[in-house]
Every structure is written in structure tokens, then in C-alpha cells.
Amino acid sequence: MGRQIVKVRADFDVDGNPFPLKFKIVTEEKNLVTVRVDRITKSDTNFYAGNKMLVYHCESIEDGVFKPYELRYEVDTCKWFFYY
């Protein structure tokens, strides 16, 4: 599993929960690509090692196929991580 810290645009609901809309990744060819989050299939919170992390299982359409991946939001640092 690879990991990347990414720049994310997200919506926050009135309870303060963020939902990612789109994010920018750096590809292997060093290009900056914007990916739209088409579907969030599951979201949960983990508290491992006392570190609060919001985990989103997401899917995006690429060439007509849904590709799954994970976005995680580290609450303490306000950073988004993209796991692929």
C-alpha cells in the first residue's frame, strides 16, 4: 500500500464532520492530477495509539470502472492521507 499526503477540498457538515470532494495527487510521472471522489462507501473513526483518524473508503470512476482507495484525515495535524 502506498501513501501520500494530499491537498483536499472537503465539505464539513453542521456536526463538524469532513467529507472529501476532490483531491490532488502526484502521479509516478510527477504530474499533478485532480481526482474527484465519486462515492464514499464507508467511513469510520479509529483511535489507534490514541491518535484520532477519520477513515473514508472511497471510489472514483477511472475509464468507466470504480477504483477503490482510502482517504484518512488525521485530526491532530489536520492532514489528509491518500492510501492506494
Added chain:
Amino acid sequence: MRTIMHVDVNSAFLSWQAVYNLQKGDKVDLRQIPSVVGGSQADRHGIVLAKSTPAKKYGINTGEVLWQARQKCPDLVVVPPDYELYIKCSDALAEILKEHSPLIQRFSIDEAFLDYSGMSENFGPPVPYAYALKEKIKKTLGFTVNIGIGPNKLLAKIAGDLKKPDMVHTLLNQKEMAEKMWPLPVQDLFMVGRASKKKLNDIAVYTIGDLAKCEPEILKYKLKSHGILIWQYANGLEESPVHEGYNLIMKGIGNSTTIRFDVIDRKTAYKVLLSLTESVAYRLRRVQAVCGVVSVSIRTSELNMYSHQRKLFNRTDVTNEIYKNVVELFNEGWQGEPIRHLGVRVTDFSSSEFTQFSIFDTKDIVKKQALDSAIDRIRNRYGNSIIKRAVLADDQFHAMTGGMGADEYPVMSTIL
């Protein structure tokens, strides 16, 4: 009868790091491979602080030097310590325990006592409850704990240490004590260290059971009042309450450091001492105390250790005042051999709210206090190294050396 639970994290530093790494997306679980938490060898902070269970199988011990550990297991993975993470994990654990009992005591960074007395009526017997608690911690925080259940803190603690990891043990009555605790070697008893072990072995006391059956008079003759204490412990007699919060009265503040190279000249030693004094004095002011005794400890390259201390004429919290005494103590104490490790410690506290001025005080004490408080405020806001002494500007040593309050939650504690 009381019911006390002792919650102890299994190889705490290592499993916390392992869980954190897994959360970050690492594939390897440090707990499953031979691994240790240890300082950097290049800086000579190279000892094993915590080890994984597979590392234990290679015979690696906590406190061992890293190169020795590597000889025993060449593929050993070494990860650096991260005290901020440990405090975060410890706080998260305490947070969960607080949901379960109104009365918990954080005994050290990875241990806590939980008072379950009188709760059985509403929450069921203690053993299933302990299992549920253990599982909840594992599920929520990702690391495993041992829970020991006993009628007092001592027996709960000994029960928790019986077999690891991820277990619940009980030591609830005389019968269980005779079966589980008395066959253990005597040094497994709380408060029996190397020195006591030797004295006890001399009078043919090898197990906790031997000690429990010993005549207290003989123990008192051999080990003074400590003999009576450990005899009571061996018989499971201990009555201290689970006290809430962590309000052990602080008796001293100290910082020490192992230097990257052997120091052979005064000038370099002064720099290290100044850097240590900066942190000690900062922490002293943070707890709003003034100190009456300053001490300096020196460990030579041959690992001999000695220290020198002095009672101050007037209590102080001024960095420069403490440093002046530190330097004088060092000059009086140092015998000229290469130095590996230096420490500065202050004790004999009283509140800094009111202090007595003296006619013999150094000039401008109020001005110096104002300067210190200004520096503290700048450091709180922008970080410790934002402002430093000119003599430390060559960056050979940090502006402040030593941990910042990690010992507010000590790794070990000896008072139940």
C-alpha cells in the same frame, strides 16, 4: 473487601510505536518481528528501552547496550523513542479507563489501577468485566494489556505481571496466592531489588513463599524496616488506597545527558551544564517552585558515577543563580577524568509565590527573574531553541538539554 484491577500495557513503548506505524500504513507489525525501541547509537544513547516478544526469545534484555543486542540478533529492527506518542497513548488509555470506573490511579506511564470495589452488583463479577475491558482497549486503541485482579493494589499488580501478553489473572485469596505467587522467585516481588535479593538469598530465601513464611524478626534484623515491608508484601498485606489523579508531591527536578563524545575540558563541560541548567530551571519555574539544594552528577568514561551537592543560602529559581552554583559544584567535584554523562538536579522545593530576599542576594535579583520569565514566555510561544545563550550558539549542544516533563509520568514508580 476491595476489588482492585491493575492495567498494564504489554511492552508499552514498542507496541505503541507498532500500532502507530500500522495506522500510518506500515505493513510490518513491529510486535511480530525481533525489534526494540532504543536511542541512537551514534549519539551514544544506545540502550534497549523496550523489546518485542520475538526479540525476547533471542535473550535481549531491557537496559542492554544496542550493539550487544545486535550481536544476539543481527536482523534486529531498532526504532527511536517518541515520548510525545507515549504520552498520547497513555492519555488515551486513561480516558478509556475513566469511562469504566470513577476511581483510577495512573501509576506510571503504562500502568494504572482501577478500583472495582462495590461495582459487582451493577456490572457483574470482576473477571468477565476485566476481559471485556481488555478487549475494548484492544479494539479501540489497537494495543494489548494485561489485567490483574486482587484485593489490594499490590496483589493486583503481581497478578498483572504473571503471564503476558493479553491476559487476565486473579490473586484474590490465600489459596491463589499460595498457588500462583509463592512459587515465584523472590526478586519478582514489588520492592525487592538486586540488593535485597542478595541479602535474602544469604538466609536461604529464594521464593516469595520462603519470604512469606520467614520470621519477620529475622528479616527486620537483616533488612531493617524494609524487611518488614517486603514480608507484608509477600503475605499480600497492603492497604494503600487507589488515589485519584497524579498528585505525587514533586520532590526534585533533574535533567541529565550522555554526551556524544568524552568531555575532557572544563569549557565544554560548562556548556553541557548550562544547557542542562536551562531546562531544569525552566521546569522549576513552570511548577512555580524555588529550590534550596543543587546537585551535579558526573559519570566518567569508565562508568564510575559520583555527585556533589550543596544547600543554597537562599532559595532561587533564577537560571543564572543555579548555574553559578552548578559550575562551582562541578569545579569542586570533578577529578579530571573524561566525562561521559552529566546531570543537574534541584531539590528541596518551596512555593515561589513568596520568597524571602536576603541582604546577601546577588544584585538585581528581580531584574533577573523578569528576564527569565520573558525568556520562558518567548520559548513557550516559539520553541525552545528560538532564543539561546551566545556560548551555545555554535550548535554543538542544544539550547536546552533533557526531556521536558516526561518524568511527570515516570516509567517506573516505587510508591504504591
